[in-house]
Amino acid sequence: MIRDPENESMPRETLERLQFQRLKAKVGDVYERVPFYRRMFKEKGVTPDDIQSLADLTRLPFTSKLDFRDNYPFGLMAVPMEQVVRIHSSSGTTGKPIIAPYTRHDVDTWAEIMARTLTSAGTTENDVLQNAYGYGLFTGGLGFHHGAELLGATVIPTSTGNTKRQILMIQDLGTTVITCTPSYAITLHEAAREMGVDLRDTTLRLGIHGAEPWSEKMREDIEDRLGIIAINVYGLTEVIGPGVSVECPYKCGMHIWEDHFLAEVINPETGEQLPYGEEGELVITTLTKEAQPVIRFRTRDIISLNPEPCDCGRTMVRMSRLTGRSDDMLIVRGVNVFPSQIESVLLEVEGVEPHYLIVVDRQHAFKTDELEIWVEVSDEVFSDEMGKMENLEKRLRSEMDSVLGIAARIKLVEPRTIARTEGKAKRVVDRSEL
Amino acid sequence: MRLKQVSVFVENEPGRLEAILEVLEREKVSIRALSVSDTAEFGIVRMILDKPEEGLQALRQAEFTTRVDWMLSAQIPDVPGGLLNSVAKPMAKAGINIKYFYAYIGHAGEDKAMVVLKTNDIEKAEGILKSLSVDQ
Numbered sequence: 001m002i003r004d005p006e007n008e009s010m011p012r013e014t015l016e017r018l019q020f021q022r023l024k025a026k027v028g029d030v031y032e033r034v035p036f037y038r039r040m041f042k043e044k045g046v047t048p049d050d051i052q053s054l055a056d057l058t059r060l061p062f063t064s065k066l067d068f069r070d071n072y073p074f075g076l077m078a079v080p081m082e083q084v085v086r087i088h089s090s091s092g093t094t095g096k097p098i099i100a101p102y103t104r105h106d107v108d109t110w111a112e113i114m115a116r117t118l119t120s121a122g123t124t125e126n127d128v129l130q131n132a133y134g135y136g137l138f139t140g141g142l143g144f145h146h147g148a149e150l151l152g153a154t155v156i157p158t159s160t161g162n163t164k165r166q167i168l169m170i171q172d173l174g175t176t177v178i179t180c181t182p183s184y185a186i187t188l189h190e191a192a193r194e195m196g197v198d199l200r201d202t203t204l205r206l207g208i209h210g211a212e213p214w215s216e217k218m219r220e221d222i223e224d225r226l227g228i229i230a231i232n233v234y235g236l237t238e239v240i241g242p243g244v245s246v247e248c249p250y251k252c253g254m255h256i257w258e259d260h261f262l263a264e265v266i267n268p269e270t271g272e273q274l275p276y277g278e279e280g281e282l283v284i285t286t287l288t289k290e291a292q293p294v295i296r297f298r299t300r301d302i303i304s305l306n307p308e309p310c311d312c313g314r315t316m317v318r319m320s321r322l323t324g325r326s327d328d329m330l331i332v333r334g335v336n337v338f339p340s341q342i343e344s345v346l347l348e349v350e351g352v353e354p355h356y357l358i359v360v361d362r363q364h365a366f367k368t369d370e371l372e373i374w375v376e377v378s379d380e381v382f383s384d385e386m387g388k389m390e391n392l393e394k395r396l397r398s399e400m401d402s403v404l405g406i407a408a409r410i411k412l413v414e415p416r417t418i419a420r421t422e423g424k425a426k427r428v429v430d431r432s433e434l
Numbered sequence: 435m436r437l438k439q440v441s442v443f444v445e446n447e448p449g450r451l452e453a454i455l456e457v458l459e460r461e462k463v464s465i466r467a468l469s470v471s472d473t474a475e476f477g478i479v480r481m482i483l484d485k486p487e488e489g490l491q492a493l494r495q496a497e498f499t500t501r502v503d504w505m506l507s508a509q510i511p512d513v514p515g516g517l518l519n520s521v522a523k524p525m526a527k528a529g530i531n532i533k534y535f536y537a538y539i540g541h542a543g544e545d546k547a548m549v550v551l552k553t554n555d556i557e558k559a560e561g562i563l564k565s566l567s568v569d570q
Contacts, residue, residue, distance in 0.1 A: 385478075389476070
């Protein structure tokens with residue numbers, strides 16, 4: 001099913017014309033209203049008048065997470081606060097959160113895009129959709145909620161957690177669609193099994209999963225264990241939240257809603273734009289966002305783009321599954337985790353340059369949501385008293401909790417355990433490498 | 435008497451105590467007393483060494499996390515209530531907290547036992563032991 005065939009299936013020439021009109025307007029907009037962009041444009045020696053075609057996009061400067069940090073909280077906003085009706089947020093690079101304001105129009109556009117997204121995934125107005133993305137500051141909860149309501153599905157806003165109740169709801173309310181992170185889908189399966197419930201015997205038929213990287217293998221696992229079709233969805237707080245792109249039932253890449261998001265792939269080293277098909281960093285320019293548009297935002301996600309028409313009838317370009325990140329940001333339970341955040345906590349608690357290692361488990365689907373931090377015990381923090389050592393561990397754990405926004409397991413280790421490397425230390429390892 | 439205690443941080447894994455002991459053997463350093471306290475993940479090995487400085491240097495060179503603390507030693511009567519009356523009771527009465535202690539192979543006579551202890555007030559604790567003539 002296609003919700004908006006006129007836009008989702010328009011010929012690419014028509015789409016490109018529309019993109020150009022919107023880009024030109026948006027560039028003029030931010031130049032006029034956001035001092036940050038005016039400064040950046042001037043530094044690159046470019047004005048809105050220089051944008052004469054879509055190809056001129058490459059003349060514009062890039063933006064990154066750092067710009068969100070440097071202009072925290074409202075320095076990237078293009079409208080006065082009176083026009084903002086909602087603010088979402090996610091964790092940023094150095095403790096400062098990413099702020100995402102929305103105008104009334106943005107909220108409506110987002111709901112429409114999410115309705116499109118849900119439809120592409122296979123949801124209809126007859127579905128009972130249980131939304132197990134976190135409600136609150138996280139864009140996942142409300143993003144899916146409003147999209148599903150607009151679509152006309154029956155929404156059960158369970159949010160994350162209380163897994164037993166989730167399973168009870170699936171059974172008793174006849175849930176047909178579950179929206180949650182892929183790791184939570186696995187958690188649901190395991191909890192159900194413990195309760196003696198086989199999710200394959202329930203009404204559940206479709207899962208829409210995103211907010212963290214996952215593999216084809218994990219999709220197979222989820223589809224098999226829950227007895228559903230599992231669809232990949234993608235989005236970022238800086239751009240809008242979920243709904244930037246999603247798969248159709250053909251599962252051959254995620255369609256980017258290009259009438260709203262202009263996508264390009266660049267070489268992350270040189271910044272040079274790459275042709276379709278080549279792997280590189282995804283860069284997004286928002287074409288319709290009002291409150292906080294972004295120009296050439298570097299997502300750090302490594303993908304490739306495929307503009308060939310899809311069997312589903314959509315003409316919107318498809319992005320491949322994420323193959324990596326151009327920096328070492330981790331996504332754990334849908335939350336962004338940066339080594340620099342961990343470093344700042346260790347520095348504060350230990351008072352010295354810390355040696356540490358972040359251990360993740362990419363091989364086992366069930367453990368993707370586990371974050372373990374190995375911290376070397378230095379002479380400075382070492383105590384002969386067990387109480388003090390346990391306190392150190394406790395303090396590290398609670399500081400990590402509050403800075404990262406998720407619980408991490410802390411393991412105190414001997415200096416020999418963490419290998420010293422030449423130059424930049426390797427901070428993130430997969431358990432299989434240990 | 436004040437004694438230097440050398441403590442070493444170890445992960446609670448096979449072979450770690452062995453690694454410490456090998457370093458000490460190589461340096462011909464002998465252990466006079468040893469206490470290990472542990473959690474599921476890690477342990478603290480506390481030792482009284484006959485040559486604490488040499489032992490410490492060798493352990494540091496072997497990249498162990500270490501520290502040195504001053505302890506008190508006491509020679510107490512090896513009879514029922516010996517530890518109670520010579521150490522525990524007087525310390526409690528003076529409001530001194532004994533953080534931990536363990537037995538020590540000192541030069542005790544037949545009817546004596548040796549312990550080393552760490553308190554929250556080494557000056558005061560030392561005075562008490564001296565006044566009871568168990569300081570050794």
